[in-house]
Amino acid sequence: MKLSVVIPVYNEEGNLRPLHARISAVAAAHADDHEMIFVDDGSTDGSLAVIRELRRDDPHVRFVSFSRNFGHEIATTAGLDHAGGDAVVLIDADLQDPPEVIPQMLERWQAGAHVVYAQRRRRPGESGFKRLSAFLFYRTINLLSNVDIPVDTGDFRLMDRRVVEAVCKCRENPRFIRGLVSWVGFRQEALRYDRDERHAGETKYGLAKLLRLSAEAICGFSLFPLRAVLWLGGAITLISLLVSLVLVVRALFAPALADAQAFTACAMFFLGGVGLVALGVVGLYVGHIYGQSQHRPLYVVDTSGGWEDARPACSSDPALLNFDIARGWSVPPDSSEPTAVSTHPPAD
Ligand code: UDP
Ligand code: MG
DSSP: EEEEEEEEEEHHHHHHHHHHHHHHHHHHHHHHHHEEEEEEOSSSSHHHHHHHHHHOOTEEEEEOSSOOOOHHHHHHHHHHHOOOOOOEEEEEEEESOOGGGGGHHHHHHHHHEEEEEEEEEEEETTOHHHHHHHHHHHHHHHHSSOOOOTTEEEEEEEHHHHHHHHHHOOOOSOOOOOHHHHHHOOOOOEEEEEOOSSSOOOOSSOOHHHHHHHHHHHHHHHOOHHHHHHHHHHHHHHHHHHHHHHHHHHHHGGGGGGHHHHHHHHHHHHHHHHHHHHHHHHHHHHHHHHHHHHOOOOOOOOOOOOTTTOOTTTTTSTTTTTOOBBBBBOOOOTTTTOOOOOOOOOOO
């Protein structure tokens, strides 16, 4: 069994050596073979130099270095693209997530789980604000989105090869990996753990970045913001229509109580509401166009059977064939191979 450990790195020079030592110890004891893939996300400190040194001494170390900072989610994606293991672990470089949890993840994986995500029991060294924002973020996104994203869970997780390939098929940008992992499905299990404090350096996620990530996550997995506009417009239209009806009836039966100003205000609200409804309808179409432009696969197959001597009706178009990650799905010899995920051989 080969284990890949993917580590996005942005200015983490003080953490890389202890991280490497701890992952090496765990991997050597629990995997037949392993690779550690460092993705240097345009670090401006000595991170890349440290990674190169690690590579010199340890053939299990591989790295990809970006031309500039592309952001955590993209760095993670590059790591997944390059990972060749049967099981792939995503871990931050700052040692907040203890590598010693990996053996428990491997156990769960060997017992049949496809994703083992580490769920935080405790998060020392993080401000009250960060905890509150994380608490609100996970609850909000689950309320609004159409996939179940586990609460109090970061990127620290183990994924089966098939899950990684399915996630890598999703090339949308902006992207929210945790959401994509939930989206692809398969058997996902939580593993409770205690998060440590950052070993060295400081967090790269300030308030602005956190808000942007949250907005991207919500927009990527939910049309709720667009629907909310539609509902708001509908509610305003309906209420102003009802109130104007009351005003008209009152003016008819009790002309002394006629209130032209109130009626004008209602008319304004009505028009505003109609405008919002129109905007919401256009928004929904835009939302669907956005969904199409994400180019996610329509579905992800876990297993299939009975196709050994039959050709699926749509198999003439490899793009329409189910995933090549499907176990037991035999592609007939005369049909072209389904498009594979491009995994470039990592270069030194
Ligand atoms: N990171 C990255 N690119 C960025 C920001 C962060 O690759 O633009 C990496 C960072 O080096 C770390 C991980 O993503 O390994 C998580 O970042 P951080 O610890 O700052 O986030 P926090 O744990 O505070 O949410
Ligand atoms: Mg961190």
